[in-house]
Amino acid sequence: MFCYQCEGTQRNDGILGCNTLVGNCGKTAETADLQDLLLYAITGLSSYATVANKYQISKSDVDHLVMEAVFSTLTNVNFDPKRIEDYLRDVVKLREELKQKILDFASKSNTVIDLPTYPSVTFKPANSIGELIDQALEIGFDARTLIAGEDIAGMYGFVLYGIKGAAAYTNHALLSGGNIESAVNQLHDALAFLAQESTNLNDYIDWAMKVGAANYSAMESLDSAHTNKFGHPEPTQVRISNVAGKAILVSGHDIHDLEKLLQQTVGKGINVYTHGEMLPANAYPELKKYPHLVGNFGGAWHKQKVEFSRFPGAVLMTSNCLIEPQVAYKERLFTANAVGWSGIPHIKDGDYTPLIEAALNAPGFTSDAPEKFITIGFAHNTVISLADDVVAAVKSGAIKHFYLVGGCDVSTPDGDYYGDFARMVPKDSVILTLGCAKYRFNRDDFGDINGIPRVLDMGQCNDAYSAIQVALTLAKAFDCSVNELPLTLVVSWFEQKAVAIMLTLLYLGLENIYWGPKLPAFATPNILQLLESRFKLIPISTAEKDLARTLH
Amino acid sequence: MSYQAHIKDTEYKFNLTDSVSILESAISQGINLPYGCRNGDCGGCKCNVSSGVLIDNDGHTIESLTDVLLCQSFANSDIVLDIPGFDNSIKIRNYLAKIIKLDKHNNTAIMQIQIPNTQTFNHLPGQFIEINAAGVTRSYSIANIANDNKIIELHIRHYLNGFFSSKVWNDYKVGSVIKFKAPLGNFTLQSTQNPLLMVCTGTGFAPINSLLQHMLQIGSTRSVHLIWGNYEEDDFYCLDYLEQYKKLNLKLSLCANKVQDATTFSSLLVTQVISQEYNDLSNYEVYACGNPNMINDIRNLTTNELNLNKNNFFCDSFN
Numbered sequence: 001m002f003c004y005q006c007e008g009t010q011r012n013d014g015i016l017g018c019n020t021l022v023g024n025c026g027k028t029a030e031t032a033d034l035q036d037l038l039l040y041a042i043t044g045l046s047s048y049a050t051v052a053n054k055y056q057i058s059k060s061d062v063d064h065l066v067m068e069a070v071f072s073t074l075t076n077v078n079f080d081p082k083r084i085e086d087y088l089r090d091v092v093k094l095r096e097e098l099k100q101k102i103l104d105f106a107s108k109s110n111t112v113i114d115l116p117t118y119p120s121v122t123f124k125p126a127n128s129i130g131e132l133i134d135q136a137l138e139i140g141f142d143a144r145t146l147i148a149g150e151d152i153a154g155m156y157g158f159v160l161y162g163i164k165g166a167a168a169y170t171n172h173a174l175l176s177g178g179n180i181e182s183a184v185n186q187l188h189d190a191l192a193f194l195a196q197e198s199t200n201l202n203d204y205i206d207w208a209m210k211v212g213a214a215n216y217s218a219m220e221s222l223d224s225a226h227t228n229k230f231g232h233p234e235p236t237q238v239r240i241s242n243v244a245g246k247a248i249l250v251s252g253h254d255i256h257d258l259e260k261l262l263q264q265t266v267g268k269g270i271n272v273y274t275h276g277e278m279l280p281a282n283a284y285p286e287l288k289k290y291p292h293l294v295g296n297f298g299g300a301w302h303k304q305k306v307e308f309s310r311f312p313g314a315v316l317m318t319s320n321c322l323i324e325p326q327v328a329y330k331e332r333l334f335t336a337n338a339v340g341w342s343g344i345p346h347i348k349d350g351d352y353t354p355l356i357e358a359a360l361n362a363p364g365f366t367s368d369a370p371e372k373f374i375t376i377g378f379a380h381n382t383v384i385s386l387a388d389d390v391v392a393a394v395k396s397g398a399i400k401h402f403y404l405v406g407g408c409d410v411s412t413p414d415g416d417y418y419g420d421f422a423r424m425v426p427k428d429s430v431i432l433t434l435g436c437a438k439y440r441f442n443r444d445d446f447g448d449i450n451g452i453p454r455v456l457d458m459g460q461c462n463d464a465y466s467a468i469q470v471a472l473t474l475a476k477a478f479d480c481s482v483n484e485l486p487l488t489l490v491v492s493w494f495e496q497k498a499v500a501i502m503l504t505l506l507y508l509g510l511e512n513i514y515w516g517p518k519l520p521a522f523a524t525p526n527i528l529q530l531l532e533s534r535f536k537l538i539p540i541s542t543a544e545k546d547l548a549r550t551l552h
Numbered sequence: 553m554s555y556q557a558h559i560k561d562t563e564y565k566f567n568l569t570d571s572v573s574i575l576e577s578a579i580s581q582g583i584n585l586p587y588g589c590r591n592g593d594c595g596g597c598k599c600n601v602s603s604g605v606l607i608d609n610d611g612h613t614i615e616s617l618t619d620v621l622l623c624q625s626f627a628n629s630d631i632v633l634d635i636p637g638f639d640n641s642i643k644i645r646n647y648l649a650k651i652i653k654l655d656k657h658n659n660t661a662i663m664q665i666q667i668p669n670t671q672t673f674n675h676l677p678g679q680f681i682e683i684n685a686a687g688v689t690r691s692y693s694i695a696n697i698a699n700d701n702k703i704i705e706l707h708i709r710h711y712l713n714g715f716f717s718s719k720v721w722n723d724y725k726v727g728s729v730i731k732f733k734a735p736l737g738n739f740t741l742q743s744t745q746n747p748l749l750m751v752c753t754g755t756g757f758a759p760i761n762s763l764l765q766h767m768l769q770i771g772s773t774r775s776v777h778l779i780w781g782n783y784e785e786d787d788f789y790c791l792d793y794l795e796q797y798k799k800l801n802l803k804l805s806l807c808a809n810k811v812q813d814a815t816t817f818s819s820l821l822v823t824q825v826i827s828q829e830y831n832d833l834s835n836y837e838v839y840a841c842g843n844p845n846m847i848n849d850i851r852n853l854t855t856n857e858l859n860l861n862k863n864n865f866f867c868d869s870f871n
Binding site: 002014015017019130133134137138141145146150 | 580643646647648649650667668669670671672729731
């Protein structure tokens, strides 16, 4: 096993990365190795997909499988080796079917088609898990590091992890009925590039930018899917204290799961709560109409062991971030979509009956807690509708600076930086936030500037798209570039969705982004130097120092 | 049928079937039992079985549960293995490594391989690795202590038509990547102060060199007599390594069949050197590494004629 894809990876003994029997996330070496092999096989399938796309040969089954399977390898999504093995065998099966489709097309249309010849295109998975793990050793990061060096391996990681994040968003968009064609084809192209195992660093830098572009498409698709289906988020007071009654907690990002569950729980006497990255769902009009969507329970993903234990109902994990289920709640925990953990029931085909039954069998909350609320729902539609007021406030000097403080929260005290930073921001500045890093400060009262809240919660991490739209709108209003705006991005990363977003920001040309808490282990000293010199990326230091730097 | 093995006085258990040898079952489940050839030749996997019913390759019950060859034995019930001091703290796993040095001295290659920075490598001095080349496995002793710098040195004798050694001679070069499983074997130094007799032939010097490096590292004051035999004087390699061991309480005997330099080499067999210089090894530990015939000869000589406690005879047999 070797894995260094997340912020929480092992960083001692002179090694940056998890290389023992179990990773820091709880993923076993077996699962990690199978995931490496799965991704390798996917690069082969995507190589054919790029050809199919060129000749407009239908491949929606491939698109769907690749996006879900890639997503399954994201941090804290799927820990179940059997599920990963199943994905692997499905990928190879579809690869051969797609190859045959292409050959049939070539034959019928009398077209000469060059088929890819990369090793992963002909990869045959072994029969047993033990042999699969043996195969994984020869195609994983150890092999790449030995053959191509640490910088190439690191940049391969950068591109691959960006693809993972973008595939996750594409998968969310797909589930919510979005048009994923553009994003998915860009991602196939990027995966096909990885199949080439290039040893040219510049190739990887170019493709990192292309992945950033693909992720922009993915976030755009997801935004359209959400807003078309659920309406534009609107400023909303969300209750964060419990209500008496049976209860279901929905965590993760897949809002369409929440909608289906709300539909299936109508009249059941069950209150539904959001958790973690599902919080922004409370601001969508089509979801707010369900009275049994009563609010949000808990905070960021890494607190789930405590929060799920205390939650007296059933829990649904729709996407990342799952961590090792505890005895206290594993009997009432369910997974959906790409998420998996051996022994935890998996919801298939959108039928939440087992989850609902578990909720009805659980005690639920016995009384109402005192009412507490937070305000959310400041996605691009709402904020842009305030653009005239905001521009006026900037011109009058009432608003001096904008900060985007957000991203993935981390499980260590290092994440305090983001709460500290937000609290130190001068009173004449506005904070845009998104992702789960906001839980570091979103219960604080930051007040307002001329009626404009000083903290604008734009939504999930993928609502970085909203932040980009707001920045572009402001730049247009002030007739300047985004980099010339009084705007500073202070980004927290933990897993690969955040890598994808970072690549999107770099692709869009944004500079002077503060990035932390710990920089990626796959960013070797040479890669870091490149990020700092070419993209002016700034590793965070202390909230005081960094804030002072932004004010000069 | 499925059974379970328990290693006495430890927490270690592993599953058995009546169709896979006890040794192979242990290895496949990450239990690092001592072994060498896996063919019943070297005796490296011999151990006492405290309880249980065993059968051999032909399905016959094995009557004696003493000195059982685990590579040739199958379970016919749950069993308890008696392996004093068993240590499974270092896990066996597969690695990739790149060849970073490949020097040839007559018929011996000194090959250094380095595992990637992404991995840690821990082993005990005297252990070996099992290289997998195109599905064929070959075992080679680690000739150094590789824990810190992740560089493993192997001494590879060239055999005509030898599968792996031919690859080393003809195909591999610096930069080639190989796959191996490690660490394996229990040919490791016991924590006593007994005087040591180390006997090796050919590239059997490799694990002995690792043991000597370890002794240097820990500042051992134990007396050690190294007897190293080869066919010809030119077969000796890495003699410069021996310089460093002058810091140890070391006596050296280099034996060759054909001797020209009688000041450096003896024409005696290694067994003859032992017979000539020792009449009682009752307080010794003997470490022997090399071909199986030599090892059997030394085992018989030292335990049957020179009073060596058979529990103090340690060997690593090359096939």
